[in-house]
Amino acid sequence: MKLNVLIIAIFLMASSCEGKKKTAEVLKVDNDELVKKEIATTDFELEVYDYDGFSAFLEKKDNKVYVINFWATWCAPCVKELPYFEKLNAAYKNESVEVILVSLDFPHLYDKKLKPFIKEKKLISKVVALDDVDMNTWIPKVDKDWSGSIPATIIYKNDNSKFYEQSFTYEELEKELKQFLN
Structure with missing residues (x-):
């Protein structure tokens, strides 16, 4: 015993x-x-940022490639492509690539919907929540041409970045990533 x-x-x-x-x-x-x-378990701490706190994720200059995907649990195309980001994260984890999934879910649903979703889908990539109600101010800071629709993705390495306001297949996502792996 x-x-x-x-x-x-x-x-x-x-x-x-x-x-x-x-x-x-x-x-x-x-x-x-x-x-x-x-x-x-759903009792993990979800990192929640306003735009000022989150912006550090967009400004890293450490020779790593960052794939930052804006999504939400209520967005069907976002949910459909999440496995591609997870697969990319797993395939390139040893090649200085970091995938960050930025949830735009509503704060009152973090415990009821977002955390259980992360658990159910077994997301391994870093998941953070962006909680900043002033979207008209921070969306153009992410990309001046972003309409605000999701899914949206930024891939960057140091000062080289590209913004995508679209859904991806795994092949499309990997093709875009490879442009940054030089």
């Missing part, structure tokens, strides 16, 4: 130290074998 409690404690400590908070569910099987199953 003490060994089972120790194993459970070790699993819980190990899982809580990972980047996205996880909890461990330990199941006891008939033959006294223990099985661990990790499950994402």
Whole structure:
């Protein structure tokens, strides 16, 4: 019994130290074998920024390629293309590429809709929420030609950037990324 409690404690400590908070569910099987199953929880801290705080994500000059996608859970084309951003993140994680998913969901829905969505879809890319009601001020700061519609994406490396007000297939997204990988 003490060994089972120790194993459970070790699993819980190990899982809580990972980047996205996880909890461990330990199941006891008939033959006294223990099985661990990790499950994402909705009790993680969602990073929420106003535009001034968020703008730092658009200004990094560290020779890394940033793929920043503006989306929302209520936007069907956004949700449809999220797996492509996740696939891109996984495929290029060792090539100085960082994918950042910027949720434009309504703040009152973060706990009820956004966090459960992140859990359900098992999003690995960094997800932040942009909570700045003055869209007429910050949208043109992101890109002077942006109408404000989503999905929208910026890909940049240092001072070289390109803005896309469109949906992507994985092939289209990867093609655009490769222009920045020199």
